[in-house]
Amino acid sequence: MNEKAPDLDHVDITYVAKLARIELSVVETERFQTDLDAVLAYIHQLNELDLGGVEPMSHPTPRKNVLREDVVSRGADREEMIRNAPATIQGLVRVPQMMEEL
């Protein structure tokens, strides 16, 4: 995808917004560009650290798989869950057409 080396100083806001599924306005694109470049300039201080041999810590309390007994239990009520959907049809969530008609 990216042939060139990643640019660690500037966020490609347009590309990132596309990944994040947010349609930014022109004004927002400019503002977030300035804001995020400033934040990146600050967090580059991490480059001062010698992190050789340090294990990444993704979680405060490392856990192996947490399993439960495989027993049937009552899940959420379907009617109640679907009540929050912005558009429904026949008890299902309605969305715009995704596939072309054959």
Add this chain to the structure above:
Amino acid sequence: MSELALKGIQELRGLLESGACSSREIIESVYARIQEVDPKINAYLKVDVESALLEADAADSRRSVGEKGPLLGIPVAIKDLLNVKGQSCSCASKILEGYISPYDAGCVAKLREAGAIPFGRVNMDEFAMGASTERSAYGITRNPWNLDHVPGGSSGGSAAAVAADEAIVSLGSDTGGSVRQPASFCGCVGLKPSYGRVSRFGLTAFASSLDQVGVLSKSVADAADTLGVVAGHDSRDTTSDRAAVPDYGKSLDGSMKGTKIGIAEEFFGVGVNPEVAERVRDAIDFCVSLGAELVSVSFPHLKYAVSVYYILAPAEASANLSRFDGIRYGNRVEAEDPVTLMCKTREAHFGDEVKRRILLGTYVLSSGYYDAYYVKALKARALIKQDFDKVFEKCDVLMSPVAPTTAYRIGAELDDPLALYLGDICTIPSNLAGGCGLSVPCGFSDAGLPIGLQILGPAFAEERILRAGFAYEQSAGFQSQRTSLFNV
């Protein structure tokens, strides 16, 4: 209005047990207080007094047949990101406008079992992203000590409601300081339990490896009682711990004797305002006069905490908030195809700070940048955890300021995200390491704004920080000082 709303859990429990008041009367008093002061504070987004009164009657019946309990019949204000079945839960965002929770959060279920009453939805920064409650999509909340100042955040509604006596106690959440900092700004007690101590089920996820449900209260004893009720294992949150829940009240013996207090100078050198530093140092000296022992420790990686946090928290947030896509719940902007629908919905209904953090998180996780930012931050996080491990080999608790400043003026920090992020430097490390922390009022600035003392402990050492906080509070006496803006 009766004076019941002005009291804390300890005093109300005595009145309830002796029959001097009912839970219904407490709800009525709190509701009257809300009507009186909330037009000025705006701590509450929604209050359903009718259903609360019914629940109060149920609590009163439970008591009449002999049931007792620390929170039986006590109303608890709920931060707007915790699900309470049948109530709205907007996370102070337009994207969840009109959302009604189909279930109770784990901590809310525990409140109900104990006979406490979830009463009112309190304001916050949208999705808990902010430190002033100015980023709510439903209006700002004001600081009860000075209405021109912010209450802090993101649990600003919780803190302001407790400080203005329009709540007895409140549940908030703390991802990088969001319980402790508003407690410091509003002059109340804020408790962030250890990661895994309270179930996160039904807490709308911001950063799953950092989020923890916390308590804002009028006293340390109230925080201890509330934690005792909401803590404990929940099979619906695999990170919630199976460790037995101690009787936290028992650890409050009023003594500081034998406590080794660690002081790391780094926590006073990160842009901490001289007035704040002075009050906090005075508080620590006061603890020594009560029999504690001072130990000098160091925290060499503190200055990296903000960088680590503002990589990891947005990264986790960008994944967690992908569920708000306009498909299954909340507001939707209709479009020709599903992807455009999502892009337009998220553009229209997320606020600025939420977009900023989603973009930052998406960037640091994107192809080519993952190792340069995300993995590097995870490694630096391990160094911060190691700093804590070394500190707690030498002392029982670490004391520091909660925030570098007192509550700032409304609007002061809105334009500079980095300045805002740097305000979290004293609170973030505890979230990164998974420990526990407490904010206790320790005085006022010359301008009359509250200042908090932070007491940090290792994971599952809540008894230690509560014991120290209680002993300090009982002798220092700041918990009895209430804002004079709304004298009754």
